[in-house]
Amino acid sequence: MRDPGAYELMEAALEAGADVVGGMPHWEADVEAQREHVRLCFELAARFDRDIDMHVDETDDGGVRTLEMVADEALARGFLSRVCAGHVCSLAAADHEYADRVIEKCLRAGISIAANPVTNLVLQGRGDRGLIRRGTTRIGELRAAGVNVLFGQDCVKDGFYPFGRGSMLEVALISAHAAHLTNKSDLDFALRAVTEAPAQAMGLDDYGLRPGARADLQLLPVTSWAEAMRLQTPSEMVWFGGRLVAENRIESVLHRAD
Template sequence: MDLIIRNARLRDLEELRDIAIEGDKISEIAERIQVTGTKEIDAQGKLVTPAFIDPHIHLDKTMIVDVVRPNVSGTLREAIEIIWEKKARYTIEDIVTRAGQTICLAATNGTTRMRTHVDVDTIGKLMPLQGVVEARRLYQDIMDLQIVAFPQEGIVQDPGTEELMWRAMEQGADIVGGMPANEKSPDDSKKHVDIVFSIAKAFNADIDMHVDETDDPFYRTLEMVADKTMEMGWEGRVTAGHTCALAAYDDHYAQYVIDKVKAAGIHMITNPATNLMLQGRLDKQPKRRGITRVKELLEAGVNVSFGQDCVKDTFYPFGQADMLEVALITAHAAHMSLPGEIETVFDMMTYNAAKVLRLDDYGLEPGKRADLVVLDCTSAKDAIRLRPDRLYVIKEGRVIATNKTQRQLNRV
């Protein structure tokens, strides 16, 4: 065997296990594997899980907060406007440098796969895409990237963007993005959705849209997306991110839409770090929490995951590409503190995220790709609570990162 992890604690088992890896695949999991490995790791009873997945991040915008003017209102609208100024001056080298910093952070923190949105519009044109495509090439040894062509400025209201979206799919984007609420009318939002699906059909591509990222309950594009998904037969191939307005709907309409989301097989992604910061910002007390109806969606059987979304940009000045940090924020924001709920939060950045990315090689069983993380703890709850060292991060059977914090307490 190329690599054997000894004495690993798995989430669903009492007894420790050995995990054998041959090439880039898990070949065997047993109480004791008799053969020796070219390399061996003694997990010493620590938790071993599949590596983390970040299904929603913006690598073209990451790490810019210190080189642009401040967002003095703290609002989503001003954050977008500041991005206009930076985007007009993007270079491929600049994007690669910033994206690379975040990719390296994420890999060190146990993430080996990401889905990143990149802006496609008449301001930056295809420069954000070209920069992230180059970053994907340069960092492919430590991170797998799916790239979403994301028309943040709208499609109908930004003439020329539709043509750029087609070109983006030809030049390296994998998934068709959208932001239908960012149009001037519901009719234009519907046209936006129709365009996104027509591009996806032409390229036989999945879809991942930012949907109703607003406190306003009168934004209703999630229902549009669900209806179009079923009309086009794209069930299971569409993801809706943010969906903050779903939390602002009255309960009757919210359940009506959730039922449609379930019927359409839409994957849902909440981004609580950014949305807790941006949504409800202008409310008087009591302030809205700003994140979608996570529990109701899960109870309806909808696949729900969460993403980092932003790292040190105009939308969110914090973040360190650490999915355990986002898990902790999600648990607080969605009131998920019961034992089973905590396990679900851990699933949201592992198995649920793998469903979003539609991965068939993900998991902790023989035959699956050997993307694993050894955590300096013994349970999912402590992983989220402590955000401990990722002792070993393994991608395709190779150790790509090791972490061990030295702590010393001196008492007199």
């Protein structure tokens, strides 16, 4: 709505082979335009049989509530388990009654939530004084409800975030800090949030450590996932589609002091 011609450009992109419909409804000027934005995105997704990945409610304003619009549209259309909503920061600032209602709708609609603590720890809460908000969504409550929650890198060395190196191991570590993930169950959740959960959101049926699955693998020189997160050790070997594509070697030399 805000950018005339955007719908036609999206339509042309899908005709040219784009495989996912994107959107950012909270960027519209008013609630009516936000609802129409959501409707048009779902219309395109249904017409071209594409999944949806939306940038949703990345703001500290708890009054911005387009996530519920997305969930309502998915439920009304029966467009289930084909939508991913990223950021949803405002959910943390909204009242608990709204949050509980929307989380339940997301669960019923099979909506995946892509939390991005790495970037949102930097971007959100900048106008706060004293007790500064972390800016991440309600990761713990979404997890407890059974919603598919994943962690994303979001940005790498751009105008929003001057850091980042595309390491999902680093993303898991920073996200664990932001979401208070410290015990064994928490760390298992963090592992899933950068592996199986994103695969589920993308609809990848051949993902996982099992016979017949796609062999996209990293070999880490550690004894456990917890140690991989703690030490942030580079991968010794990386396979993509069953083919070895990278190797790293690190040499440590200890010198005895005389």
